[in-house]
Amino acid sequence: MKVLLAESAGFCYGVRRAVELARDTAVKTGGCWMLGDLIHNTYVVDELKRLGVRKAASISYLKSGDTVVIRSHGESKQILEQLEGKGILLVNATCPNVRRIQVLAAQAEAEGRTPVIIGDAEHPEVAGIASWCEHPLIFSGPEEVSDPKARETPVTVVAQTTCIRELFETSWKIIKKECTNAKKFDTICTATRKRQFEAAILAAKADVMVVVGDRKSANTKHLTEICKESCSRVFQIEKADELLPDFFSGCSVAGLTAGASTPAGIIKEVYAAMSEEIKAVENNEESFEELLNQSFKTLNTGEKVTGIVTGITPTEVQVDVGAKQSAYIKFSELTDDPAAKPEDVVKVGDEIETYIVRVNDVEGYAELSKKRLDAVKVWENIEQAVEEKTVMEGTVTEENKGGIVVSVKGVRVFVPASQSGQPRGADLSAMKGQKVQLRITEVNRARRRVVGSIRSVADETRRAAQEEIWANIEVGKRYTGTVKSMTSYGVFVDIGGVDGMVHISELSWSRIKTPSEVCKVGDTMEVYVISYDPEKRKISLGVKDHNVDPWQVFMDKYAVGDEASVRVVKLMTFGAFAEVVPGVDGLIHISQIADRRIEKPEDVLSEGQIVDVKITAVDEERKKISLSIRALLAPSVEESVEAEDVEE
Ligand code: F3S
DSSP: EEEEEEETTTTHHHHHHHHHHHHHHHHTSSSSSEEEEEOOHHHHHHHHHHHHEEESSSGGGTTTTTTEEEOTTTTOHHHHHHHHHHEEEEEEEEOOOHHOOOOOHHHHHHHHHHEEOOOOOOHHHHHHHTSSSOOOOEEEEEEEGGOOOOHHOOOEEETTOOHHHHHHHHHHHHHHHSSTTTTEEOOOOOOHHHHHHHHHHHHHSSSSSEEOOOEEEHHHHHHHHHHHHHOOOEEESGGGGGOOOGTTTTTTTEEEOOOOOOHHHHHHHHHHOOBBBBBHHHHHHHHHHHHHHTTTTTOOOOEEEEEEOOOOSSSSSEEEOOOSEEEEEEEEGGOSOTOHHHHHHHHHHHHEEEEHHHHHTTTTEEEEEEHHHHHHHHHHHHHHHHHTEEEEEEEEEEETTTTEEETTEEEEEEEEEEGGGOOOOGGGGGTOOOOEEEEEEETTTTTTTTEEEEEHHHHHHHHHHHHHHHHOOOOOOOEEEEEEEEEEEEEESSSSSSSSEGGGGGOOSSSSSSSGOOOTTTTTEEEEEEEETTTTTTEEOSOOOOOOOHHHHHHHHHTOEEEEEEOOOOOOEEOOOOOOOOTTEEEEEEGGGGOOOOOOGGGOOOOEEEEEEEEEETTTTTEEEEHHHHHGSSOOOHHHHHHHHOOE
């Protein structure tokens, strides 16, 4: 008789981790607790008890300061909260795959979706997952998928880690048909998937199948059911002494598999008892391996692979890539950002694209890197950007000889000074820290040399703005512009890519000799279009509002007898002209400049001086105003004497 042993029979990663954590914790603490059975295997549980891991039937057995190892199936949220509330120390051995489902279910509900769990409602893993949400639906299989609630809201479907694939897929098909906007996460554990696949293949080859595992173990029960589909004689046993000679009468090939919580020692005993032709296993391994490998992705160093994040620890991120190997990303390979924590970069349930750094088939693991793939992608993007002339964004990080360096997605791009968009000789260090748009003009990946141009984007933006202005310009249209340059006869104002000219006479209602009296380069200025010539590309602008009549402004503001502060604008022999409001001057006759006789106005006044005057007369018809400084001064002694003489 040949005995074919399933390669994956025995402890899975999650169970092994839980058992090892419990053993270590018992040694470190001098005795710890498990809440119920740590795993579904009486022999393992008994051995743990001997090592000092006591079993508490409920929380009431525990007191503050005790240490409890949480089983690989996980616990309900409420129980974890109660334990913490009681001051009990937790060593959480929940399998990362189970934890992932808890998170997915909670997230689904937070997004307004109904979590649907395909699995056994009585199983602690499923009860634990359900406890992380308020209103989950649990279906054991397709025949139960009928709850009308599932049709009311969008649903997110997950599976118990040990769910039979067929059940999950059939249930999903029904749900997808009945519910709009249904989402599925394939949460059947890779180890389970592999074990079930192997069991199905073995069962198809064997005359009799033996499945070893605890009767309480869900995954062992599922294995038995799977084997029964293709083999008529399937026996589930817990250990070797349950084997009976009758099992194997008339059979030439026997298959042996075991559940995830069956220790290697028990499998070995059963195997030895069954087999007289152990070598038969080896003979068949090759073809068996081939079949098995067909169901898993092949990982090759240097290739890209997409997977789902199943667990995050402070040092690594575990990823299910659908391969035989357990795959993980060391934190140093996750991101370039030294300040980031793993959970800032990814979360459990995320789909992640990575680069395969190393595959170790012997030990069954694969090392991945997100950082390297990100870097490769950035270079690909940059090369593509050169071809497609894409506009990219970056931050100026430094000024160096001949130009500046811009960081684009972490890649250093050199921008020569002539392409910086700044005038020749400008201080480029002022650009440090600025976000800029640029085009990549040259890339050499091997030498890690990238050259870009900000000017190319700025010129294009400017051209587009110019087209926009010329397409929509009209006489009277107002713009907010910036003074670009000044001459003695006026200023040039940039109205958004196009410069217009404001003649000095249009700058102000006041009499000015140079534009610098009213503005300077860089000032913002409200202007309007006086005229334009699209062919000569010339625009004449004004600042003075011709709808406003300065004389009317004066008349609205002042009357004869009022006082005003005026600016002396011109000195004549007979007096001084002074601006009362912009565009309206009045005359201070020489006799009204001071309270004494003066030779000429410049003896007292100078151009540009601000003086207080009294408005003594207004000739509306001729638009003339008489002003007097003297009228505001105290009468001189001479005048007072004259006044007294008159009274006498
Ligand atoms: Fe975890 Fe899968 Fe085992 S879910 S406990 S690794 S069967």
